[in-house]
Amino acid sequence: MCRNCETKPVIFLTNNKKGLCKSCFFRYFERKFSRTISQFKLIEPNEKIGVAISGGKDSLTLLYLLNKLKSKKRFRIEALLIDEGINGYRDNTIKDARKFCRNLKIKLNIVSYRKEFGYTLDALIKKLKMKPCSICGVFRRYLINKYSRKLKFDKIAMGHNLDDEVQSIMMNQFRNNQEVSARLGPITGIKSEKKFIRRIKPLYMLTEKEVMTYAYLRSFNLKFCECPYNTEAYRISVREFINNFESKYPGTKHSMINSFMETLPLLKMKYKNSSEIKYCRKCKEPSSKDVCQACEIRSKL
Amino acid sequence: MVKVFIEKENRKTSAKAKDIEELIRKLSINKEEVIIVKNNELTPRNEKLKDSDEVKFLSVVSGG
Numbered sequence: 001m002c003r004n005c006e007t008k009p010v011i012f013l014t015n016n017k018k019g020l021c022k023s024c025f026f027r028y029f030e031r032k033f034s035r036t037i038s039q040f041k042l043i044e045p046n047e048k049i050g051v052a053i054s055g056g057k058d059s060l061t062l063l064y065l066l067n068k069l070k071s072k073k074r075f076r077i078e079a080l081l082i083d084e085g086i087n088g089y090r091d092n093t094i095k096d097a098r099k100f101c102r103n104l105k106i107k108l109n110i111v112s113y114r115k116e117f118g119y120t121l122d123a124l125i126k127k128l129k130m131k132p133c134s135i136c137g138v139f140r141r142y143l144i145n146k147y148s149r150k151l152k153f154d155k156i157a158m159g160h161n162l163d164d165e166v167q168s169i170m171m172n173q174f175r176n177n178q179e180v181s182a183r184l185g186p187i188t189g190i191k192s193e194k195k196f197i198r199r200i201k202p203l204y205m206l207t208e209k210e211v212m213t214y215a216y217l218r219s220f221n222l223k224f225c226e227c228p229y230n231t232e233a234y235r236i237s238v239r240e241f242i243n244n245f246e247s248k249y250p251g252t253k254h255s256m257i258n259s260f261m262e263t264l265p266l267l268k269m270k271y272k273n274s275s276e277i278k279y280c281r282k283c284k285e286p287s288s289k290d291v292c293q294a295c296e297i298r299s300k301l
Numbered sequence: 302m303v304k305v306f307i308e309k310e311n312r313k314t315s316a317k318a319k320d321i322e323e324l325i326r327k328l329s330i331n332k333e334e335v336i337i338v339k340n341n342e343l344t345p346r347n348e349k350l351k352d353s354d355e356v357k358f359l360s361v362v363s364g365g
Binding site: 010012019208212216224226240243247 | 346
């Protein structure tokens, strides 16, 4: 039974084993979302927040909740969608995103690979002998930052949830890549760095299962839709490993996030100098090298 | 037989199981990666099953 009101539960929260009914779960979820924003100072009053959306459950839940919260916390929102040009996949999720934004009266900005780089991802894969995720990850990050700045967003909100973060932490551990972990956390970037728009993750403390339950109960009517190029085999293995562990030892994911949050300030301090942002000499966008990865890929075309 | 739909595989099937736990075991589903909908109602804990029941396993994993 629901811990608060003795009605039928819709979810059991693994971290503290409590069952919640639909309305108590909504209250729990929305409070946790709002508390994450306040606790980590993700949004300041009067800011214009971009919301990176794909049309999937995480980003649409994020958009719905930020829209709900904007008057109370006094900020503005606009959505940003990157159209990579993946036939039979992205065209479907764009339709869902358009409908969602229209219903909520939120401005949707769509930026396409085709317009920006001259090719869709489908065409790029045929042209370049590279893994799809290696091209896509670089170009998406590049466009999200560039257009967040062009659209004058103070910050860009991403749909990353607790599971995504735990997977990244684990992958970096397994690969001895602590410098990359130093760039994780609920808010990234440096306030004084105007060319690099800070990224925020308001779903940081909510699990993938909680987000899916919320989207289902709110009737967002999402169909499972997998990217045909989803070849990130390493992440999939890590995800399965963590989920198996969570099944056996409930609470593991929350413990990992909490322990990571304790060490994150130390990691940030250690890698403070190496995370200094330079500018690409070709496109002038922020980069960790002389020429950014996006320009490197473009030079091969 | 219980009617089953596995969203991630877009697959309909049927199986014999006395409860949800047994069904999950038989279909090798990781319960961390799904939400379970029995007869159109979210079912977060183990429940008994009967022949006319319909169980959907909706994927919580992002599609990339």
